[in-house]
Amino acid sequence: MDNKTKLRTFLEQLLADYGVDASFGDDDLLVSSGLLDSQAVLQMVVFLENEFGVDLAERGFDQNDFDSLTSMLALINQRG
Amino acid sequence: METIEQDPKYNLAYAVHRHSLSDPARLAIACEGRELSYGALADRAQRIAATLTGKTDWQDAKDCLPRVGILASRSIDACAGLLGTSWAGGTYIPIGLKSPEDRLLTILKQCDLSALICDAQGARLLTERVLAVCPSLVLLPAGAGPVCTQDGRNVEMLDCESLPEVATPFPPAAITATDLAYIIFTSGTTGPPKGVMIPAAAVRHYIEVVTELLGLESEDRALEVCELSFDFSVLDMFATWEVGASLHVLPANRVMNAVKFARESRLTVWNSVPSLVGMLNQLKALAPNALPDVRLTVFGGEPLPLAIVEAWQKAAPRSCTHNLYGPTEVTVSCLSQPVTYPFRVTPNRNVIAIGTPFPDLDAAIFTDDQHVAADGEHGELALAGVQLAAGYLDAEALTSDRFPFIDGKRWYLTGDLAFRDTSGVFHHLGRVDNQIKVMGNRVELEEIDSHLRELARAELVATVAWPVIDGSIRGLVGFVAAPELQPQQIVKGLKQRLPAYSVPSRILAIKQMPLNQNGKVDRGALIRLLEQGGDLNTSGR
Secondary structure, eight states: OOHHHHHHHHHHHHHHHTTSOOOOOTTOOSSTTSSSOHHHHHHHHHHHHHHHOOOHHHHOOOGGGGSSHHHHHHHHHTOO | OHHHHHOSOBOTTHHHHHHHHHOTTSEEEEETTEEEEHHHHHHHHHHHHHHHHTSHHHHHOOSSOOEEEEEOOSSHHHHHHHHHHHHTTOEEEEOOTTOOHHHHHHHHHHHTOSEEEEOHHHHTTOOHHHHHTSOSEEEEOTTSOOOEEETTEEEEEEEGGGOOOOSSOOOOOOBOTTSEEEEEEEOOSSSSOEEEEEEHHHHHHHHHHHHHHHTOOTTOEEEEOSOTTSTHHHIIIIIHHHTTOEEEEOOGGGGGGHHHHHHHTTOSEEEEOHHHHHHHHHTTOOOTTSOTTOOEEEEESSOOBHHHHHHHHHHSTTOEEEEEEOOGGGSSOOEEEEOOSSOOEETTTTEEOOBEEOTTOEEEEEOTTSOBOOTTOOEEEEEESTTOOOEETTOHHHHHHHSOEETTEEOEEEEEEEEEOTTSOEEEEEEGGGEEEETTEEEEHHHHHHHHHHHHTOSOEEEEEOOEETTEEOOEEEEEEOSSOOHHHHHHHHHHHSOGGGSOSEEEEESSOOBOTTSOBOHHHHHHHHHHOSOOOEEEO
16 A cells, blocks of 8 residues: 555544545645544544654644645655 | 722723723734734724614613623634623623534523624524524624525624724723623533623733733733633733733634744743643644743643643743633632742642632632531632622522522632642642542542543543442443553553552543533543443443
């Protein structure tokens, strides 16, 4: 599974957990739109650390990095 | 300031008016790239006030001040709306934007409003059912809606961006000490929401005392991350404006970026509930010295864990910190504890003490038979003094039950379990309702929570008594909001720290902790989950 598919599968599951329609575009805003909340973002942070080794302590947290699939992919590609 | 102190009359908008005359260009409020000076904010408030007072509904209000619903939050429109209401001599009533439609309808029907003021978010909640019970005047942000007529009743919808200019500026209306400045509905875990009625004298005392206590200054730049329906917003707005400082509003959907926002806006004052800092810490947003400009931090609304204080000190090393305690019924806060080394910590809880009462207010611990408890003895915290609410809206029986006269003095019984130590400092232990008996032993659920929080290294935890069979508690269940968990390890740890009857028999991981409107854990919802049995969405042993 490539990174994008892995990430999409994770986000679809997250949205389903929140009881919202799990279909979304790569650039759709999932957090600032109110679909997902801080607890969901926390799960994203843990997922990115464990699956992709993204180190937020070094980079600093920015909500914008977690708002869409595209922005999260960019975060993964910039790691290290 | 001096002139107000001599004047028995008051208005929440006095400070904004004062600064609009002495320094009109000074920044009052900023939100999402928009900035309003004191002059501009006073102008908007006056236009709203003139519009409100011009209506016959306003002039017809009898027995009490006219009331205005504020269906708005964390926006310039929200702040201008409640200032305009105060300016006109009315009572403002925030209505939570997250309220379910039925709750919205209940509040609108109960309050007998003269007008409703919405921001863009609030305007989206004006469904057919809501409009049917709206007052005859609704103010909306630019372009939010057309004039609407229905049921043969006219609801006048006005664009609050284009209200007519005020020909002759006028000062805020003077209201008397017992007139209501605002009514805030508490989340009410059981039964219908309760409207807490706060008189002008109460909020005036609060703002004067808290401004002095915190040492706010005119050059300060303060954070606003509260919903208007949570009374911590009264501190954020009115203490900031009292001294002529500026308020920087962060909308709800940007809250995870609070640190970035505070750094980039060079904020000097941070006001929040401790759990916001807990969340930011988990998101790794609290880098060392992330907030070099913050000089003052005010925590309130919930217990302040020592772990949060330590994390915060690294992120905002220059800040001095205060822990404020108080129920909505005693006007935002009424006890304070400076958070300075060596920290005053509540034993067995690892939270900061709630401190000592504000000047001119009394605090006491009452035993079950309404006697004053000895120092160190656990009992219900009660408060007395000018900051007490007038009571609950349209609920006389409940008011006399919670605001009894004891030995000739009016008290508010908080429902909070607390004690006073031998140095006169008060410590909060949880809710009286959460003090339960398990097989004859007295157990305080929040004490279990504090150990659970440490052992599971999670912010959001809650213990509930379940099952309850024939009125007696047969077990305890601990919930932890965490992606993964080792229940056996946690139970082992709890057994080392607590008597056996206090250790939950089950520890369950839950993906999403149910929270009430004020962001506090909803224990009732957890019990309902257990009662439903099936889909707990959890893993456990």
